[in-house]
Amino acid sequence: MSIVPQPTFLALDWWALGPVLALTAGTILLLLLEFLPQRANGNRGGIVSLLTFLASGYAVWRVAGEKRELFGGMFVHDPMTVFFTLLFCAVGVLATLMSWDYLKRTKINQAEYYALLLSSVLGMVVMAASNDLVTVFLGLELMSLALYVMVGFRRSQLESNEASLKYFLLGAFASGFLLYGIALLYGATGSSNLAMIGAFLADTPLATNPMLLMGSLLVFVGFAFKVAAAPFHMWTPDVYEGAPTSVTGFMSAGAKAAGFAALLRVALRALGPVMVDWTQLLAVIAFLTMTVGNVTALLQGNLKRMLAYSSIAHAGYILVAVAAGGPEGASAAVFYLATYSFMNIGAFAVLTMLGKGREERVLMSDLAGLGFREPLLGLALTAFMLSLAGIPPMAGFMGKLYIFGEAVKHPQLLWVVVAGVLNSVVSVYYYLRVTVSLYMKEPEGEPVGISWGAPAVLAIVITLAATLWFGLQAQGLWIQAQNSVMGLL
Amino acid sequence: MVPYLFLGFAALLVATALMVILHRNPVTSALFLVLSFSSLAGIYLLLQAEFIGMVQIIVYAGASMVLFLFVIMYLNLQHDVEKGAQIALRRGIGWMVGALLLLFAGLLAKKGWVSGPVAALPPDTTGGNAAAIGRVLYSRFLFPFEITSILLLVAMVGAIVLAKGRPAPQGEAE
Numbered sequence: 001m002s003i004v005p006q007p008t009f010l011a012l013d014w015w016a017l018g019p020v021l022a023l024t025a026g027t028i029l030l031l032l033l034e035f036l037p038q039r040a041n042g043n044r045g046g047i048v049s050l051l052t053f054l055a056s057g058y059a060v061w062r063v064a065g066e067k068r069e070l071f072g073g074m075f076v077h078d079p080m081t082v083f084f085t086l087l088f089c090a091v092g093v094l095a096t097l098m099s100w101d102y103l104k105r106t107k108i109n110q111a112e113y114y115a116l117l118l119s120s121v122l123g124m125v126v127m128a129a130s131n132d133l134v135t136v137f138l139g140l141e142l143m144s145l146a147l148y149v150m151v152g153f154r155r156s157q158l159e160s161n162e163a164s165l166k167y168f169l170l171g172a173f174a175s176g177f178l179l180y181g182i183a184l185l186y187g188a189t190g191s192s193n194l195a196m197i198g199a200f201l202a203d204t205p206l207a208t209n210p211m212l213l214m215g216s217l218l219v220f221v222g223f224a225f226k227v228a229a230a231p232f233h234m235w236t237p238d239v240y241e242g243a244p245t246s247v248t249g250f251m252s253a254g255a256k257a258a259g260f261a262a263l264l265r266v267a268l269r270a271l272g273p274v275m276v277d278w279t280q281l282l283a284v285i286a287f288l289t290m291t292v293g294n295v296t297a298l299l300q301g302n303l304k305r306m307l308a309y310s311s312i313a314h315a316g317y318i319l320v321a322v323a324a325g326g327p328e329g330a331s332a333a334v335f336y337l338a339t340y341s342f343m344n345i346g347a348f349a350v351l352t353m354l355g356k357g358r359e360e361r362v363l364m365s366d367l368a369g370l371g372f373r374e375p376l377l378g379l380a381l382t383a384f385m386l387s388l389a390g391i392p393p394m395a396g397f398m399g400k401l402y403i404f405g406e407a408v409k410h411p412q413l414l415w416v417v418v419a420g421v422l423n424s425v426v427s428v429y430y431y432l433r434v435t436v437s438l439y440m441k442e443p444e445g446e447p448v449g450i451s452w453g454a455p456a457v458l459a460i461v462i463t464l465a466a467t468l469w470f471g472l473q474a475q476g477l478w479i480q481a482q483n484s485v486m487g488l489l
Numbered sequence: 490m491v492p493y494l495f496l497g498f499a500a501l502l503v504a505t506a507l508m509v510i511l512h513r514n515p516v517t518s519a520l521f522l523v524l525s526f527s528s529l530a531g532i533y534l535l536l537q538a539e540f541i542g543m544v545q546i547i548v549y550a551g552a553s554m555v556l557f558l559f560v561i562m563y564l565n566l567q568h569d570v571e572k573g574a575q576i577a578l579r580r581g582i583g584w585m586v587g588a589l590l591l592l593f594a595g596l597l598a599k600k601g602w603v604s605g606p607v608a609a610l611p612p613d614t615t616g617g618n619a620a621a622i623g624r625v626l627y628s629r630f631l632f633p634f635e636i637t638s639i640l641l642l643v644a645m646v647g648a649i650v651l652a653k654g655r656p657a658p659q660g661e662a663e
Contacts, residue, residue, distance in 0.1 A: 024639055027639070027642070027643075028642075031646065070632070071629075071631060071632040072629050074632045074633065075632055109650065112646060112649075112650045115646060116643065116646065116647065116650075119639060119642075119643045122639065126636055132633075134630075134633050135632060135633055135636065138633055138636045138637060138640060139636065141640055142636060142639060142640045142643060145640060145643050145644055145647060146643050146647070148647065149643075149646075149647035149650055149651060152651055153650070155651070164651070187597075211597070
C-alpha cells in the first residue's frame with residue numbers, strides 16, 4: 001500500500017483559498033439557515049451574502065502580493081487571481097445591494113437566490129484562478145448552472161422561463177464545444193495543465209497540427225458563447241430581457257469578466273504560440289461582434305434588450321484588445337472589464353428601481369420625463385449611459401482609449417480600430433436616446449413608480465463614484481491591470 | 490479464457506447496439522441499450538478496469554437508462570412520429586456524422602496527431618484500480634473533486650427552485 005504524499009499547506013495557502021472556502025461556506029450556510037423561521041421580508045440572505053463577499057475579498061487582499069500554486073498547479077494565486085477575485089467580490093456586493101429590495105418587491109425566494117449568487121461567484125473565482133483546463137471547465141459550469149437557474153427566478157413570468165430554458169440549452173451546447181476542445185487539446189499536447197501545454201508548445205513545433213488548431217478553436221467557441229461574442233450571441237437579448245433585472249446586471253458584468261479572465265489565461269499561458277496566427281481571425285470576430293451589437297441596439301425599445309446588445313458590442317471592443325495580444329493588450333482588456341462592470345451594474349441598479357411591486361417598467365417610453373421628476377436618478381442614469389458610450393470624463397472613455405491605443409500599435413489591426421471608433425460613434429446615438437427620453441419626452445399614460453431602497457441607492461452611489469473616479473484617475477487601476485497580467489508571461 | 494470472453498462480450502455489444510437502432514419499439518430499444526452497456530462493462534472488467542466497469546453499470550445502465558425509460562413511457566411512443574422526408578433527412582445526417590467520426594478516428598490514428606501523455610503515470614496495481622483511482626482523486630485531483638461536489642449541490646438546489654410549486658395565489662395579491 002503506497003502512502004499518498006500529504007500536501008503541505010502554509011498559512012498563506014489558506015488565505016489564498018479563502019474566497020473559495022468562504023463562498024462555499026456562505027452557500028451552505030444560507031441553505032441551512034432556511035430551517036430557522038424568519039419574517040417574510042427579512043434581510044438574512046442579503047446580510048450573509050454581503051459578509052461572505054467581504055470576507056472573500058479580505059482574505060485574498062491580505063495575501064495580494066504573494067504567488068502560489070496549489071493542488072499541483074490547478075489553482076494559482078497570482079496577481080491576476082487577486083485582481084479578478086476582488087472584481088468578482090465587488091460585483092457580488094453590488095449585485096446583493098441592488099437585489100436587496102428588488103427581491104422583496106418581486107417576491108423572489110431570497111435564500112436560494114443568494115445561495116446561487118454566491119456559488120456563481122465561486123465559479124467565477126475558480127475560472128479566473130484555475131491553471132488547468134479541468135478546473136476552468138468546472139468553474140465555468142458552476143457559474144453557468146447557477147446563472148441558468150437565476151435567470152428563471154421570475155417563475156410566474158413566461159419570458160423568464162423561456163430565457164432560462166434557452167440559456168440552459170444553448171449553454172449546454174457551448175459547454176459541449178468547450179469540453180470537446182479541451183479533449184482535443186489534451187490529446188494533442190498530452191496535458192490539461194495550462195503551463196505544461198504552454199511549455200510543450202514552446203518546445204514542439206505543433207502550430208500546424210490540425211488537432212491542436214481544432215481544439216483551440218472549439219475552446220475559443222466555448223468562451224465566445226459565455227462572453228456573448230458574435231456569431232455566438234443569439235441567446236443574449238432574450239436571456240437579458242427575461243431574467244430578473246438584478247440578475248441581468250450581475251451576469252452581464254460577472255459572467256463576461258469571468259469568461260474573458262479564463263480566455264486570457266488560456267490564451268496567454270497555454271496557447272501563446274498559436275495566438276500569434278489568430279490575430280486577424282480575432283479581429284474579424286471583434287469587428288462582427290461590435291457591429292452586430294451596436295447596429296441592432298439602435299432599434300431596441302426595451303432598455304434591458306438594448307443593454308444586452310450593448311453588452312455584445314462591449315465584448316467586441318474587449319476582443320480587439322485580445323486580438324492585439326501580449327501583456328499590453330491583455331491589461332487593456334482587464335482594465336476595460338473592471339470599468340465596464342461598474343458602469344453596467346450601475347445602469348442596471350437604476351433599472352431595478354423602476355416600477356412598483358411585481359411590475360417591470362423598462363421600456364424607453366417609461367423613462368419619459370423621469371429626469372425632471374427624479375433628478376438624481378436621471379442624472380445617475382445619464383452618467384452611466386455617457387460612460388457606456390465612452391464620453392470623456394467617464395471610465396468608459398479611458399477603457400476605450402487604452403484598448404484602441406494598444407491595438408493601433410499593430411499595423412494589421414488598424415482597420416479594426418477605425419471600425420471600433422466608428423462603432424462608438426454609432427453607439428452614442430442609442431445611449432443618448434435614453435437621455436433624450438429622460439429629459440425631452442412628455443410622459444404618456446401612467447408615470448413610472450420608483451421603488452426607493454437604501455441598498456440600491458448605495459449601489460448606484462458606489463458605481464457612480466467608481467465610474468467617475470476611474471475616468472479621472474485611471475492610472476491606479478491601469479497599473480493594477482498591468483500588474484495582474486505580468487504573472488502570466 | 491479471456492479472449493473467448495472478450496469475443497462473447499464484443500459480439501453481444503455489437504449485436505445489442507444494432508438492435509437499439511433497428512428495433513421499432515422504443516422501449517425495447519432502450520432495454521437493448523441497457524444490455525449493450527452491460528456488455529461494455531464486461532469488456533472493461535476484462536481489461537482490469539473494475540472501477541469503470543462498475544460505474545458503467547451503476548451510472549449508465551442503472552441511473553441514465555431508467556430515466557430514459559421513464560421519459561419514453563411518459564411520452565407513450567407507439568410508432569415513428571416523423572415520416573417520409575423528415576426521417577430520411579435524419580437518417581442521412583446520422584450516416585454523415587458517423588462517416589465523419591470514422592474518418593476523424595482514421596486520421597488521428599494514421600497521421601499520429603495524438604502526441605500521447607507528456608509523462609505517463611506508472612500503473613499502480615496495489616489494491617486494485619478502484620483504490621488507485623481513489624488515491625489520485627483525493628490527492629492530485631482533490632480540488633476539481635470538491636468543485637464538482639459543489640456543482641452537484643447547485644444543480645440540486647437549482648432543480649428544486651425551478652420545479653417546486655408556484656407561489657400561492659394570495660402571495661400574488663399582496
